[in-house]
Amino acid sequence: MQAEQIEIASFLSKYPPFNSLPEDVVNEIAQQIEISYFRAGSDIFQFGDEIHEFCVIRSGAVEIYRRNGDLYNRLSEGDLFGQLGLLMNNRVRLPARALEDTLIYFVPESLFLELCDRFEEFAYFVEMDDNSRLSHAVSSKNESNDLMVSKVTQLISREPVCMPQDCTVREAAQTMSEEGVSSLLIMRPGTEEDEPEKVLAGILTDRDLRSRVVAPGLSYDAPVTEAMTANPVTLDDDTYAFEAMMTMLRFNLHHLPILDNQRPVGVLATSDIVRYESQSSLFMVSTIMRQNSVEELAQLAKEVNACFVRMVNEDANSHMIGSAMSVIGRSFKQRLLELGEEKLGPAPLPYCFLALGSMARDEQLVKTDQDNALILDNRYDPEVHGEYFDELAQFVSDGLDACGYVYCTGLIMATNPKWRKTRKEWEACFADWIENPDPEALLNASIFFDLDGVWGKTDWAEQLNNFIVRKAKRSPHFLACLARNALSRTPPLGFFKDFVVEKDGQHRNSMNLKRRGTAPLADLIRVHALAVGSKAQNSFERLDDIIKADILPKGRETDIRDALEFISMVRIRHQALDIEAGREADNNIEPENLSDFERRNLKEAFQVLSNSQRFLKYRYPYSRK
Amino acid sequence: MTTQDTTVDWPAFYKEQALHVNDSRLQLFYEAGCPTPDTLLGDAPFVALDFETTGLDAEHDEIISIGLVPFDLQRIRIREARHWLLKPRQELAEESVVIHGITHSDLEQAPDLLDVLPGLVEALAGRVVVVHYRYIEREFLEAALFRRLGEGIRFPVVDTMELEAMIHRKGLGNLVGRLIGRRQTSIRLGDSRGRYNLPHYGQHNALTDAIATAELLQAQIMHRYSADSTLDSIWL
Known part of the structure; x- marks a missing residue:
């Protein structure tokens, strides 16, 4: 019974x-x-x-x-x-x-x-204790994506085909067709003591034969060095496929030599990666570069959201999606600057076009507003050169707006004369912000302290970043102010029925996952990153440096990473759902649209953020200067 | 309606019955004794009981299932819950079959009330029976046993429906309400439970209803009485 x-x-x-x-x-x-x-x-x-x-x-x-x-x-x-x-x-x-x-x-x-x-x-x-459950939620996701777990060596289909640098264009082309390859590595003898016998000198591709030999009428007997790309971008053989993909996207490469201790072990071609990733983001970038007007670019920009949704559905993680969307955004800027220079003529002075904020961090999601600025040569004279850069900035800014990267309401754009400065002026400006961290300076910190050169003298961006990192690291008062500022946005406590519960017990119907989750995480990661002198911009890469510097509480090092990944993915998935349903994608989450899994892990992630904010307060104590 | 039950000295009645009943199972029941009227509600052993019957007339209709669950103010012990289907001595009417979701073939295989009496007595012995609407369980059990053994069974009950009626239908306000034709507060099991934020149970069978009744009594005591109230404040 x-x-x-x-x-x-x-x-x-x-x-x-x-x-x-x-x-x-x-x-x-x-x-x-x-x-x-x-x-x-x-x-x-x-x-x-x-x-x-x-x-x-x-x-x-x-x-x-x-x-x-x-x-x-x-x-x-x-x-x-x-x-x-x-x-x-x-x-x-x-x-x-x-x-x-x-x-x-x-x-x-x-x-x-x-x-x-x-x-x-x-x-x-x-x-599971709370945080390890979160970690499991994140890692089981990563395991489901091939690009995250495969090393580039697994993607390489054959040994590289090489020729010495003293061969002719004809000999090189003959070898390529005999071997049936679309790229050829050109080798020079090793000269340094630590170099192997043969060292990579350049790469020759089908496209080079077309554009550097046939089109300009270069003699087939010319040395191959005249047609090849010298000192190409390469990657180590222990890199993950995902990083290789990002490198190819970023530099718009179709062939990427892979080296083991300086010795080529293969050439990664776009087609090797396409098997793993729908061509979407790869195609997008190369297509952007072929558009010849703002109108054409604006037309193409309509596909960016679809590309985003595809990546989400292919189980890409937030770093991959953020990088891909940032590369796409960067490509729009690059192409617009190219078109701008065609229209206005070459720039009278060297310059560097900067991306700021989430794009610089490789954390852009669906299209956001444009945050950009210009670094100008120290010889810049507004009387003489002002008009050109004003027009160029206006052209790019209008073009970006037409492509869906709307104007920045805070006017942090190169069109604003305030954000067109010479290299010296930028250094002075950052020095002032770091020495006198008043509220206004800190308000802009989350945008300006993440910067990336997009076009022109991109090494100036790097040098400026080095200057900032050096200076910030030695400025405890600035770090303390930045830390205090990073505590201004706090996470909610969790969820209850269909409400968001705040720490004081109040209920809300929805929450902004960026403002209450990813942004405060990026803020606190930035403080630690500047404190340990990390030159990285991406939050995950900054975390690597922070963990290496060993300043986080023991045993909790990976919590922040898991929390950031989880909150980002929920944000990303919900944006993808919005887009698929034909709605405007935003950062607002209504608890009734969260799965049990998401609720549980989001709550843990908020807890991590909350604890990390407490630690920040303790680590960078604030005292009036 | 009888109110004389409240004046019965139940412990004395049990002692007396233990000496007089013929059936050994009923004797066991009475020998186990009855909690005294001054037992605190926080200490009282209860058992929630619910029957499904072939009709509403205890003289003619039969019990076709019994559900019960022992509990106290702290816990309702599902582990010790019991549920029996019983084979009625008369033919089943079609409509009652529909109500209870019990089929003829279910009952064909079922035992008679007397077969399950040892288990029933064991579960009820020494406990205060809790029902929702006392005129079913007590009268049906009494009548069914009388038909089979020539002697019945009597015990005090706590009626959660009566408690709910006392809470919602007593007082001048209610009298005025009735005079002006205001609809009375429903004291049906499901509606009563809703007032205490107890969940809605879709599935009706004797055991689910017994559990629902036990939960309701816990809620009523927590809200309207206390663990320090005595048994005689609620039993009938």
Whole structure:
């Protein structure tokens, strides 16, 4: 004779971790539970109580507290609590109180332990401490994407075909057609002591034969060195496929020699990567470069969102998507500058066009506003050269706006004379910001302290960045001010039913995931990065440097990375859903649109952000200068 | 409606019955004794009981299923819950089949009430029976046993419907409301539960309803009484 608990079992099987268990097991649990009713405001567990069961909320709502009385979590129907106590010497660590009239199902410890033994999913769900669950959520995602786990060597299909640099164009072309390859590596003898016998001198491709030999009528007997690209961009053989793809996108390369200790082991071609990634972002970049007017570019720009959605659906991670979208945005700028120079004539002075903010960090998502600036040669004289750069900046800015990168409302654009400075002026400007970090200077920090040269003398951007990093690192007062500023935007506590719960217990219907999640994370990462002298711009790369510098609390090093990745991915996925549904993609998230998985892990990620902000305060103490 | 139950000295009645009943199972029930009227609600052992029947007339209709769950103010113990289907001695009417989702063939295989009596008595013994609407369970059990054994069974009950009626239908306000034709507050099980934020149960069977009744009593005690109230403030 058995008590059929259809009602309880069908309730349990709607919620994790029970929904992953076989039906007969859920029925067994349903027959083992105890039930109790708690009036609103009554204690369910007090700190230190002995605990031999874990709890499932059948109806109502429960608040979990820290020992110091701070609200830790607010739970509703289907949520679990108490399992931590079972794993911690059967003592309640986080007291629980009924927020509403609440009905609780209690699952006995013996059954709990048996379920942990028998079902990995169950054990996983209940045993994981919060942050390791987040880490699992992130890493299981990365494993699903080939580009993240494959090394470039796995993509190379054959040994490289090489010729000595003293061969002729004809000999090179003959070798290429005999071997059936579209690129040829040109080698020179090693001269330095640490060089191998033969060293890569250049690369010759089908396209070079077309554009540098046939079109201009170069003699076929000319030395191959006249047709090849000398000192090409290369990568080490232990690079990940994803990085190789980004390098190819960034430099708009179709062939990328891969080296093992300076020795070529293969040439990666665009077609090798296409197998792994839909051509979308690769195609996009090369197509951008072929458009001949702002109108054509604007037409093409309509496809950027589709490209974004494809990458999301291909399980790319946030770093890949952010990099790809940034490269695409950068390509629009580059092509517009090319077109601008065609229209206005060559620039009277060397300059560097800067991308600022998320594009510089390689963290751009769907199109945002344009943040840019100009570094000008020190000889710049506004009387003489002002008009040219004003027109060029206007051309680029208008073009970007037409392509969907709308004008920056804060006027942080090269069209603003304030943000067209000579190299010396920029250094003085940053020096002033660092020495006198007034609120206005700090307001712009999240945009200006992430900068990347897009066009022209891009090494000036690098040099300016080096200057900033050197100076900021030695300025504790600036770091403290920047740290304090990074605390201005805080994450919410979590979710409750269809609301976002703030730390003070207030409810909201939606939240901005950028403002409350990724932006404050990028802000705090920037503070650490400047403190350790990291020259990286990308938040993940900055984190690598920060972790290497060993300044984060032990055992928590990867938390920030996981949190950033998870929040970014939720943001990205929801933007993709918006686009697919024909809506304007924004950064607002409504809790009713979050899956259980997302809610749970977002909450953990917010916790990481909150803890990291606390650490920031302690690490860079603020005192009035 | 009888109100005389409230004046019965139940512990004494049990002692007396234990000496007089003939059936050994009923004797066991009475020998287990009855909690005293001054037992605190926080200490009282309860058992929620629910029947499905072939109709509403205890003299002619039969019990076709019994659900029960032992509980106290702290916990409702599903592990110890029991559920029986019973074979009625009369033919099933078509409509009652539909209501309970129990089919003829389910009942063909089922035992008679007397077959499950030992288990039933064991579950009820020493506990205060809790029902929602006392005129079904107590009267049906009494009548069904009388038909089979020539003697019945009597015990005090806590009626969650009656408690709800006392809360919502007593007082001058209610009298005025009835005079001006205001609709009375529903005291049906589901509606009563809703007032305490208890979940809606879609599946009706004797055991689900017994559990629902147990949950309701816990809620009523937490809201309207206290763990320190005594049993005689709520039993009938």
